[in-house]
Amino acid sequence: MSDLLRRIRLPLLFAGLLLVTTSLMVGDRAVQQAGGSDHGMFAGALLGFAGWVQGVVSAPADAAGAAFDRYIGLVDVAEENRALRARIAELEEDNLQFREALVASGHLQRIAEMRAGFEVPLLPSQVVGHDLSSWFRSVLIDRGQSDSVRSGMPVVTDAGVVGVVTATSSGASRVMMLLDRRSAADAIVQRSRARGIVHGQGTDALEFVFMVRGDDVMPGDVIITSGVGGVYPKGLRVGEVVSVQTDRDRLLHTARVRPVVDFGRLEQVFVLLERGPTMELLYDGDAPPTTASSEDGP
Amino acid sequence: MRRTLALLVLGLAGISLQGALPAWVPAALVPDASLLATVAAALLLGPAEGLVLAFAFGLTADLLSGALLGQHALLRTLELPFIRVVSAQLDLRRGLPLATFVLGLGALDALGMLGLGRVFVGPLPLGVAALGPVLAAIVATAVVAPLAVGIARAVVTKLDESAVRREMRLDTRRPAI
Numbered sequence: 001m002s003d004l005l006r007r008i009r010l011p012l013l014f015a016g017l018l019l020v021t022t023s024l025m026v027g028d029r030a031v032q033q034a035g036g037s038d039h040g041m042f043a044g045a046l047l048g049f050a051g052w053v054q055g056v057v058s059a060p061a062d063a064a065g066a067a068f069d070r071y072i073g074l075v076d077v078a079e080e081n082r083a084l085r086a087r088i089a090e091l092e093e094d095n096l097q098f099r100e101a102l103v104a105s106g107h108l109q110r111i112a113e114m115r116a117g118f119e120v121p122l123l124p125s126q127v128v129g130h131d132l133s134s135w136f137r138s139v140l141i142d143r144g145q146s147d148s149v150r151s152g153m154p155v156v157t158d159a160g161v162v163g164v165v166t167a168t169s170s171g172a173s174r175v176m177m178l179l180d181r182r183s184a185a186d187a188i189v190q191r192s193r194a195r196g197i198v199h200g201q202g203t204d205a206l207e208f209v210f211m212v213r214g215d216d217v218m219p220g221d222v223i224i225t226s227g228v229g230g231v232y233p234k235g236l237r238v239g240e241v242v243s244v245q246t247d248r249d250r251l252l253h254t255a256r257v258r259p260v261v262d263f264g265r266l267e268q269v270f271v272l273l274e275r276g277p278t279m280e281l282l283y284d285g286d287a288p289p290t291t292a293s294s295e296d297g298p
Numbered sequence: 299m300r301r302t303l304a305l306l307v308l309g310l311a312g313i314s315l316q317g318a319l320p321a322w323v324p325a326a327l328v329p330d331a332s333l334l335a336t337v338a339a340a341l342l343l344g345p346a347e348g349l350v351l352a353f354a355f356g357l358t359a360d361l362l363s364g365a366l367l368g369q370h371a372l373l374r375t376l377e378l379p380f381i382r383v384v385s386a387q388l389d390l391r392r393g394l395p396l397a398t399f400v401l402g403l404g405a406l407d408a409l410g411m412l413g414l415g416r417v418f419v420g421p422l423p424l425g426v427a428a429l430g431p432v433l434a435a436i437v438a439t440a441v442v443a444p445l446a447v448g449i450a451r452a453v454v455t456k457l458d459e460s461a462v463r464r465e466m467r468l469d470t471r472r473p474a475i
Contacts, residue, residue: 010345017353017375024360024368029418047361054318129317129362130325132332134432135411136364140317166364176364182419202428264325 051172054129160237309335393444404436
């Protein structure tokens, strides 16, 4: 009996591992279709550990880059400093006058109330790791559940949309970038308000699929999020149309879009600490205490 | 056991480093550490330990990439017996045969990703823009393979030597008569 067990131990182990991996894939496929997951203890610890290691390894490169930028920045800095000081003095004077006028008319209070209603708290975060696979586009950031980051939260930079958080651990999170071919966002052309869907293609460009009405979309047009779809707030910049492929026989047409975010040089990003309504529905069970979300966003 | 643990630590460190390397070199030129760790495990460990490590390396790669959980793990689990079969037929201790074999293995791995992607996620991109970085990463992995396996082999040999030395030291303490 023990001889038999010894002989079939290896095939059993092999078959068991194949079964486990297949089950994991089927299970994770369902999870990813629902938007992502907040990892369990072991997976979370591994994600956190990798985030820490990758942060340590990236740090010298970041520091060298920052030092180089500082050195370059020193050139002409005295002249620029003088000009900026003069400009600040002018603006402070203007600002003071405007504030006085607003306070006098009671507008300041109303503006403050309006901002509170629209603003979503932003959490600054560093990109510490990139996707291990060339087939997918995601990054690892150094903020996780302990910073109130949850799966489904949008991630942006000052330039525009980066992607959405798909997995979190205590101290790190994975962000699926808009470039990933599984990413999509409802978007509009800023100029003509033509509406469509922006898809990632797994490359450095995006695809905008839309229904043609005349010349709704042209090269140079800026694409922004529409707020529909409940993932990204309205008005975030996505990219610029590079070329349009129109075929009059087809209902849907496509445009090639160059992202406004330089995904190859991502360093600092901001997590919007509030999920859109769709994501809120998907993650109803683990929803953190948030303020009321708005379809129109900030 | 010490060999297995050492390779596990080396592999996990390599996989973690892989994600940080794009800060230094273009992402397309970063070798696939989980594939290299699997090759090292297949060549330096027994079949059962190798299988478990290959699965662990694949799972770690899944966690640190946008892939489905289990996607790399399945491929690594399938690749390990394949590497062992090939290494029984060919001498993979030399650099050139090993690099050539890893080049082929990387191509098979890419085909595996395409196949699994088609079944579980939907068709993966096949254009030049998408395949270029994949091919570059396969070549980078093949180039680095002899060095990576050499480091793993050196660590394992060192551990074996220290174990032998410890046994010898115990022997010398016995009374001469």
